[in-house]
Amino acid sequence: MRVLVAEDEERLAGYIAEGLRDQSMSVDLAHDGTSALDKLLTRCYDVVVLDRDLPGTHGDEICRHLIEHGGHTRVLMLTALADVGDRIAGLRLGADDYLGKPFDFDELVARLHALGRRSHPAVPPVLRRHGITLHSSHREVFREGKPIALSNKEFGVLSRLMAADGRIVSAEELLRVVWDEHADPFTNAVRVTMCRLRAKLGEPGVIDTLPGVGYRMDGPEC
Numbered sequence: 001m002r003v004l005v006a007e008d009e010e011r012l013a014g015y016i017a018e019g020l021r022d023q024s025m026s027v028d029l030a031h032d033g034t035s036a037l038d039k040l041l042t043r044c045y046d047v048v049v050l051d052r053d054l055p056g057t058h059g060d061e062i063c064r065h066l067i068e069h070g071g072h073t074r075v076l077m078l079t080a081l082a083d084v085g086d087r088i089a090g091l092r093l094g095a096d097d098y099l100g101k102p103f104d105f106d107e108l109v110a111r112l113h114a115l116g117r118r119s120h121p122a123v124p125p126v127l128r129r130h131g132i133t134l135h136s137s138h139r140e141v142f143r144e145g146k147p148i149a150l151s152n153k154e155f156g157v158l159s160r161l162m163a164a165d166g167r168i169v170s171a172e173e174l175l176r177v178v179w180d181e182h183a184d185p186f187t188n189a190v191r192v193t194m195c196r197l198r199a200k201l202g203e204p205g206v207i208d209t210l211p212g213v214g215y216r217m218d219g220p221e222c
Contacts, residue, residue, distance in 0.1 A: 001116045002026040002177050004048040006036035006062070007078065008055055016049065019105055020112070024139060024155040026180050033057030037065060044176070045073045047115045049108075050095070052079040060093055067094035074115040078103070113137045127162040129217055130206040134162055143201060153178060154197045157190070161207060161217045170214035 003020055007013035008031050017027040028043070030036035033054035040048060040062070048066075052059035063075055077095040096118070097111050113136065117125060127134040133142045139155060141148045150158065156178035161169055171190040179189065194215065198207055208216045 001046045001112065002028075002044065003112065004028050004030060004036065004039055004043075004045045006030045006033070006048055006054060006059070007051045008032060008053075009051075016105075016108070020109070021152060023109055024152040024159070025112070026156065026176075026178050028180050033059060033062055037062050040066065040073060047074045047076055047112055049076050049078060049112070052077050063093045063095055074118060076108075076111055076115060110137070127159065129162050132158075132162070132201065132206065134159055148200055150197070150200060151193075153189075153193045154200065157193055157197055158201075161215060164217070166216065166218050168210060168214045168216045173214070 003025050005013050005016050005020070005027060007016065007029075010031055013029050013031060017029055020027045028039060028045075030039055034056035036048070036050070036054065037057050039045075048062075050059050050062060054062070059077065059079075063077065066073060066075060074097075075095045076097045076099060077093075078099055078101060080101045096115055099108060099111060113125070125136050127136070131144045134140070134155075136159060141150055141155065141158065157174055160174060160177055174190050175187075194207065194209075198205060201207070206217055208218055210216060
């Protein structure tokens with residue numbers, strides 16, 4: 001899942017980003033409304049964690065803009081104003097969910113997973129293919145019932161390949177959704193991560209490489 005955290009409190013934004021990356025999410029940061037809107041208009045995100053009271057372009061205006069221009073990015077609005085009236089106002093603007101500060105981090109993660117499942121296309125919370133079972137919310141992977149320990153990037157790559165349901169996934173797409181905006185498009189990070197992932201998944205191999213095109217987990221879901 002790719003997430004934009006738009007929060008002007010830099011320490012809080014860093015805390016959220018670090019925690020979400022530990023959940024194998026790809027996270028970009030924006031500390032004002034103007035840069036947040038620019039990122040949302042030029043990059044694809046599954047969810048934006050949007051502080052309502054951003055400097056520059058207000059969070060309300062960003063939310064209105066997203067609704068008016070369509071797209072699949074879901075909006076989780078954050079605010080220190082947590083009474084019922086403020087929640088209703090935020091939801092009426094088009095936000096998909098609302099969370100008041102301070103908040104429990106586990107609740108934030110759970111809400112993001114729920115919103116991610118509502119993005120387009122929706123991704124099931126449990127993916128199964130070739131005897132491999134992946135639980136996105138618990139970050140657990142099993143092959144034939146045996147647990148497999150994966151790094152955050154390995155988990156993200158496997159999740160994307162399994163969710164693709166046999167579709168070819170390019171290295172560029174993996175960089176975009178598993179890494180973040182600072183990823184070097186000429187890096188060999190995808191290839192190295194793929195090698196490590198294949199080694200951990202073991203034999204028989206389940207990930208095909210299509211030279212010059214990308215990667216694919218082919219075959220029926222089981």
